[in-house]
Amino acid sequence: MFxxxxxxxxxxxxxxxxxLGLGVLSLVLTLILAYRLDILDREGAPYVRLIGFAMYFPWLMKEIVKANWTVIRACLRAELDIAPTLVKLKTICTSDLAKVTFANSITLTPGTVTVEIDGDKLLVHGLYEQDxxxxxxxxxxxxxxxxxDGKGAAA
Structure with missing residues (x-):
């Protein structure tokens, strides 16, 4: 909001x-209404995790590039050697925002697609069973x- x-x-x-006074008044009124409606949460305003996400993004980009090479090699081969599979994953993410971030990260990585999120389980389709x-x-x-979520060990 700020x-x-x-x-x-x-x-x-x-x-x-x-x-400026009317702006401050509307800001205060909005905050009061949001509090009364109980819609203030970390997922509605995820700015508190901006630094964590800024550190996650470069790692994700590196993983996307690595996965691209695998998919490019599969596309350029004369014979199609893929082994498609569906796997169920259990996530340690607790908030919906973290689960969606994890699911979207999987989908952004070439060769994998998150098909479904059900509670703390994700159904993922992959091109290669071993990967x-x-x-x-x-x-x-x-x-x-x-x-x-601000938890878990980052290696």
């Missing part, structure tokens, strides 16, 4: 007391949980 206030002030250039075992996703699960 980012929006700073953005508006920076872009509008209006510093009249009436406009799609539950152990292959442990590091991503730990890093997602640490980045978003």
């Amino acid at each position: 980012a929006l206030v700073a953005f508006w002030i920076g872009m509008s250039g209006h510093f009249e007391p009436l406009l 799609s075992q539950p152990e292959a996703f442990l590091e991503m699960d730990r890093r997602s949980a640490r980045a978003i």
Whole structure:
């Protein structure tokens, strides 16, 4: 919310007391209503995990590049040697935001797609059975949980 206030002030250039006062009043009213409606949570405003996610993102990019090489090699081979599989994973992520981050990270990594999330279990489709075992996703699960939920060990 404060980012929006700073953005508006920076872009509008209006510093009249009436406009600033009305802005503060609407900000306070919004906060009161959000509190009364019980909609204030970490997932609604995930800015507290911005640093954790900023540290997770470069690692994820490296994993995406590594997985791209595997898929590119599979596409360029004369014979198709894929062994598609579906695996169930149990995640240590507790919040919905962390689970979605983990599931999207799997899907962003070429060769794997998250098909379903059911509680703390994910159903994942992989191109290669040997690369799609539950152990292959442990590091991503730990890093997602640490980045978003703030728990778990990041190696």
